[in-house]
Amino acid sequence: xxxxxxxxxxxxxxxxxxxxxxxxxxxxxxxxxxxxxxxxxxxxxxxxxxxxxxxxxxxxxxxxxxxxxxxxxxxxxxxxxxxxxxxxxxxxxxxxxxxxxxxxxxxxxxxxxxxxxxxxxxxxxxxxxxxxxxxxxxxxxxxxxxxxxxxxxxxxxxxxxxxxxxxxxxxxxxxxxxxxxxxxxxxxxxxxxxxxxxxxxxxxxxxxxxxxxxxxxxxxxxxxxxxxxxxxxxxxxxxxxxxxxxxxxxxxxxxxxxxxxxxxxxxxxxxxxxxxxxxxxxxxxxxxxxxxxxxxxxxxxxxxxxxxxxxxxxxxxxxxxxxxxxxxxxxxxxxxxxxxxxxxxxxxxxxxxxxxxxxxxxxxxxxxx
Numbered sequence: 308x309x310x311x312x313x314x315x316x317x318x319x320x321x322x323x324x325x326x327x328x329x330x331x332x333x334x335x336x337x338x339x340x341x342x343x344x345x346x347x348x349x350x351x352x353x354x355x356x357x358x359x360x361x362x363x364x365x366x367x368x369x370x371x372x373x374x375x376x377x378x379x380x381x382x383x384x385x386x387x388x389x390x391x392x393x394x395x396x397x398x399x400x401x402x403x404x405x406x407x408x409x410x411x412x413x414x415x416x417x418x419x420x421x422x423x424x425x426x427x428x429x430x431x432x433x434x435x436x437x438x439x440x441x442x443x444x445x446x447x448x449x450x451x452x453x454x455x456x457x458x459x460x461x462x463x464x465x466x467x468x469x470x471x472x473x474x475x476x477x478x479x480x481x482x483x484x485x486x487x488x489x490x491x492x493x494x495x496x497x498x499x500x501x502x503x504x505x506x507x508x509x510x511x512x513x514x515x516x517x518x519x520x521x522x523x524x525x526x527x528x529x530x531x532x533x534x535x536x537x538x539x540x541x542x543x544x545x546x547x548x549x550x551x552x553x554x555x556x557x558x559x560x561x562x563x564x565x566x567x568x569x570x571x572x573x574x575x576x577x578x579x580x581x582x583x584x585x586x587x588x589x590x591x592x593x594x595x596x597x598x599x600x601x602x603x604x605x606x607x608x609x610x611x612x613x614x615x616x617x618x619x620x621x622x623x624x625x626x627x628x629x630x631x632x633x634x635x636x637x638x639x640x641x642x643x644x645x646x647x648x649x650x651x652x653x654x655x656x657x658x659x660x661x662x663x664x665x666x667x668x669x670x671x672x673x674x675x676x
Contacts, residue, residue, distance in 0.1 A: 310334050312663055313486045314499045315473050315509065317343075318350035319449070319649055320641045321501035322456035322467075323656025326380075328499075329463035331660055336493060337465060338486065340472035340505070343457075344450075348503045348584075349621045354566045355447045355649040356540045357389055360396045360417075360439065362409040365669045369654045371413075376653030377447070384455035387448070392537075392565070394444035395425065395432070398544035403439040410441070417441040431536040431571070431609020435546070446540050446564045449649060456652075476500075476638070478513060484637040497663045501641040504584035504621045514635040516674055519643050522622045523582045525591040526574025528566060529603055529610035536609045538565035543606065561602060571610050573603060577622055577646050589619040622646040632658050632668035639663055640674070 312328050314321045317339030325337045341347050357377075359370050374389075381388040396403055403419075410417045422434035457467055468488075475487040476498060486493045502509050504521040531538070543561045563573035580592060596617060603612040625631060625643035632655065633640055639662045641655060648655065658668050667673075 308491055308493050310336050310493055310495050312497045312499060313338065313493045313495045314501065315476070315486065316500065316502035316505070317467060317469065318348050318501065318503055319453060319456070319652045320644070320655050320659070321499065322453055322460065323652045324499045324501060324641065324659040325465045325467070326456045326460040326653075327656040327660035328663065329460045329465040331664070333663070335460070335465040337460075337467045338471045338473055338488060339467070339469045341470065343469045349623070349644070350449070350453060350503075350649070352618065352620065353448065353450050353569060354564055354572065355449045356394065356542070356562055356564055357445050357447050357650045358394050358540065358542060359415060359441050359444045360394065360403070360406050360542060362402075362405040363671070364409075365671045366651075367409060367413060367415075369651045372654040372657065373651050376657070377452075380452070380455050380459060380653060383459055384451070386451065388452050388455060389447055390445045391443060392445040392539050393440060393442045394540040394542065395429065396439040396441070396542045397422075397425070397434050397436050398546065398560075400436050402544070403437075407439055415441070416443055429537060429539060431531065431533075431538055431607060432541065433606050433608060440539070444540060447650060452652065473509065476510060476513065478636050478638065481636055495637070497637050497639055499639045499641065499659055499663065501659070503642075504623045506623065506640070506642045510638060510640070513638060514640060514674070516631060516640065516642065517625050520581060520624045521584055522577065522579040522624065523587050523589075524574060524577070524579040524620050524622050524646065525595055525599075526572055526618045526620070527596065527599055527615040528570035528572050528618065529607065529612065530570045530614035531565075531610055533609065538571060538609070540564035545602075545606070561606075570614070570616070571607065572618070573599065573607065574618070575599060577624060579622065584621060587619070587621075591617040591619070630655070630672050631674050632662065632672040633674040634662050635674075
C-alpha cells in the first residue's frame with residue numbers, strides 16, 4: 308500500500324505528528340502496536356504538568372507554540388485541554404532565578420514569593436525556599452488530549468490502526484521506506500518513528516541515535532485530606548539531606564499536580580529502574596515508593612500519605628534530557644522525551660511534520676551535536 312507518510316507509534320507524539328501531517332494535506336497511516344488507550348507506554352493517564360519553568364530559548368519557543376496549538380485543538384475538540392491552575396517551583400533557587408530572568412526577557416508572567424506566603428496560599432504544601440510561581444502554567448488533560456489529536460487527525464483523513472505491531476522497517480532509498488506489519492506492507496517517502504521506549508529496538512540499527520535509557524517510573528496518587536484545598540501543579544528540587552532515610556532520592560526533583568477524581572499525583576523525576584519495555588513488572592520498587600511516601604509526609608501535609616496508589620509509566624531518556632528530533636534518510640525520529648515532553652506535544656508534531664517536508668529542528672534536538 309502506498310501512502311505519503313507512515314507514523315509508527317500512536318502515543319502523544321505520534322498522534323500529534325499525524326494531526327499536523329493530515330492538516331498539511333498528507334496521506335497518513337499511523338500504526339500502534341497496542342490497543343487504543345493502553346497503559347503500557349508513556350502517554351497514558353489523565354493529567355500532565357503544563358510547566359513553563361524553562362530558561363532555554365528552544366524550549367520556551369516550543370512552549371509558546373504549544374500553548375497556541377493546545378488552544379486550537381481544544382476549540383476544535385469542543386472542550387478545554389489545559390487547566391491553568393498555575394505552577395509553583397521551589398528548591399534550587401539559583402536555577403529558578405535563571406528561569407525568572409528568561410521569563411522577564413520574554414514577557415512571561417512569573418514572580419517569587421516567600422515560603423511563608425506560599426504556605427499560607429497553598430495549605431496543602433510545605434516550602435523551605437522562595438517559590439517561583441508561574442500563573443500561565445497548570446495541567447494538561449492528557450487522556451482527553453490524545454482523543455482530541457486522534458479525532459482531529461482522522462477528520463482530515465489520517466488512518467489510525469491500533470493493535471498493529473510493526474514487524475520490520477526497510478529503508479529502500481533516500482526517499483523511500485517500507486513498513487511491514489502482519490497484514491500489510493506500506494511504502495512511503497517518509498516514516499515518522501515515535502515509538503517511545505521501543506525506539507532502540509525498532510530502528511537502533513538503522514540510525515545513529517544517542518543512548519536512550521528506558522526506565523520504569525513509579526509516581527503515585529495521594530488522597531487529599533480536605534477537598535476544599537487549592538492545588539497548583541508543582542516542581543520541587545529538595546536539598547539533599549544525608550540524615551533523611553530517602554537521601555538517595557533527595558537529589559532528584561519531584562513533580563506533581565492534582566488529578567481530579569484520582570488525587571494529588573507526585574513522583575520522583577527519573578529515578579526508576581532500567582527496564583526492557585517488554586519485560587516490565589509494573590510494580591513499584593518498595594524502597595522508592597517508601598521514600599515517596601516519606602516525601603509526602605514531609606512536603607505535602609494536605610494529603611494522606613497512607614493512601615498512595617502507585618502508577619507505572621516509562622521514561623526514555625537521553626544523556627542530557629534533550630529530545631531527539633531528526634531524520635536519517637527517509638526515517639524521521641521523535642525520541643528521548645526524558646520525562647518532560649508531553650507539554651510540548653502539539654509543537655513536537657509540527658516540528659516532525661516540518662522535518663518530513665525537508666526542514667530541520669533546532670540544533671539542540673539533533674541526534675549528533
